[in-house]
């Protein structure tokens with residue numbers, strides 16, 4: 001099997017996705033693209049420098065658009081010229097213009113695989129790419145609230161003193177300021193979060209703020225975020241190649257609201273196999289609807 005991934009945008013995020021895919025042996029052929037040719041070329045060279053230390057052989061090329069025709073998965077990771085530090089929606093004008101230049105190239109190449117979007121604002125850009133590429137539903141999805149759900153697991157795990165991997169549940173909605181923790185979905189060891197004694201005195205509003213602010217906290221120190229999202233993207237690539245039928249919180253179409261939005265979905269060879277609408281209590285359902293409105297309003301601006 002020749003697992004071929006193309007990464008468009010080789011900045012902090014795209015380069016770390018490439019590093020994760022190569023070091024985790026999740027790819028056989030990697031095609032790197034960046035508007036700055038020297039950046040893509042140097043990422044190619046440095047990844048090739050690792051070849052002697054890794055147990056797999058990976059073919060790597062850069063800025064060769066012919067490669068888009070045979071890519072199984074495209075990862076969109078282009079970014080704005082200036083890093084946004086407070087609201088991902090502010091990236092929209094610039095990043096929507098950038099991804100718009102790639103849709104016709106992908107179509108001209110006959111790209112017929114799965115596209116995973118990381119570029120922010122993630123839900124709006126995913127929606128824009130899904131409409132432009134017109135691939136079968138589910139083939140274009142975004143990393144959505146997968147990273148935010150991982151942040152929730154870190155914060156809840158810390159409170160309960162359990163490994164985050166033992167925390168189940170989701171952050172839903174926009175990968176942005178209107179996201180929310182679906183506390184009703186959070187379970188640890190078969191108990192709902194509210195059944196844990198620590199939950200009685202927990203400041204859930206503060207925990208939720210910490211989760212929402214997680215990305216900005218990382219960014220304020222190192223200037224960008226990349227390890228978390230690169231790991232999430234690698235998991236999604238693995239789920240597609242292995243037809244895993246595993247559940248992740250991704251940005252997928254919710255037909256009730258007509259938007260791509262963070263929600264649990266089953267991921268396999270064709271991308272999103274189906275979404276899993278969780279029954280939410282009224283207060284959480286309201287937050288979900290409000291978040292869908294934020295995404296729809298932003299999308300209107302680029303139509």
Ligand SMILES: NC(=O)c1ccc[n+]([C@@H]2O[C@H](COP(=O)([O-])OP(=O)(O)OC[C@H]3O[C@@H](n4cnc5c(N)ncnc54)[C@H](O)[C@@H]3O)[C@@H](O)[C@H]2O)c1
Pocket residue numbers: 008009010011012013014033034035036039077078079080081088091095098099101117118119120121122143144147175224225226229
């Ligand atoms: N979804 C998430 O959870 C998540 C997490 C972190 C970052 N992000 C987003 O990922 C994106 C990338 O972030 P980053 O830190 O890597 O930014 P960055 O500035 O380090 O890299 C962006 C790269 O895109 C390239 N680029 C810009 N326009 C391009 C175009 N038209 N064609 C090809 N390449 C182009 C730039 O040359 C640059 O190398 C941003 O939108 C950021 O907000 C999303």
